[in-house]
Amino acid sequence: MKSIQYRLTEFFLIFILVPISFAFSFAIWIKMVIGITGFLYVIYVLLRVENNKFKLREHINWTQFWQRTLIKLIVIIAITTLYMFVVDINMLFIVVKTKPSLWLMILFIYSFFSVYPQELIYRTFFFQRYESLFRSNLVFILVNAAVFSLAHIFFKSTLVMFLTFTGGILFALTFKKTKSTLLVSIEHAIYGCWLFTVGMGAILGFPS
Numbered sequence: 001m002k003s004i005q006y007r008l009t010e011f012f013l014i015f016i017l018v019p020i021s022f023a024f025s026f027a028i029w030i031k032m033v034i035g036i037t038g039f040l041y042v043i044y045v046l047l048r049v050e051n052n053k054f055k056l057r058e059h060i061n062w063t064q065f066w067q068r069t070l071i072k073l074i075v076i077i078a079i080t081t082l083y084m085f086v087v088d089i090n091m092l093f094i095v096v097k098t099k100p101s102l103w104l105m106i107l108f109i110y111s112f113f114s115v116y117p118q119e120l121i122y123r124t125f126f127f128q129r130y131e132s133l134f135r136s137n138l139v140f141i142l143v144n145a146a147v148f149s150l151a152h153i154f155f156k157s158t159l160v161m162f163l164t165f166t167g168g169i170l171f172a173l174t175f176k177k178t179k180s181t182l183l184v185s186i187e188h189a190i191y192g193c194w195l196f197t198v199g200m201g202a203i204l205g206f207p208s
Helices: 004-021 028-049 062-087 095-098 100-133 135-152 156-180 181-204
Strands: none
Touching: 004 028, 004 100, 004 135, 004 156, 004 181, 028 100, 062 095, 062 156, 062 181, 095 181, 100 181, 135 156, 156 181
16 A cells, blocks of 8 residues: 555545545535545554554654744734735624634634644645655645645635645644644644634635
């Protein structure tokens, strides 16, 4: 299962064909079956083929992680707040102001049931299966960001594709440095929760 040909086929099916297919209209239950089957396959490969133990990595530099994440978060807060102020000021912090209970519920569900599975697939699985196929770290990071963005093509939004590509670069760099699914999931959750908080949740599929 580690042959180059097998992994390239695997890559095409999981990261190209399936996301593009989800942009088309067909029964939601079929999409759910495809998605769940794909996720179970990823878990199987990580456990039985790549021999992951899903243990917390030792010697994590938490101080450095939080410092880097905070700096990036401040930049994201500034840019997205300005964007919402200019583009649609009425939606700025709309969910926090009008539906605080929904806001808290979505933050919890998104962080634990959406972010972590995404990072298992797009960082842990992707890096372990395909990093060795690339000679250039830059190209590998860009490809990872591109397929992460492609996973959101069903939103049919240029802005979403841009946001997820940018996020994909940040998450890929974090995982490249830390090799920690936990850390990159925390970072992903923080940025995603902020986008929902600032009022951009509707374009990313959050209820509002």
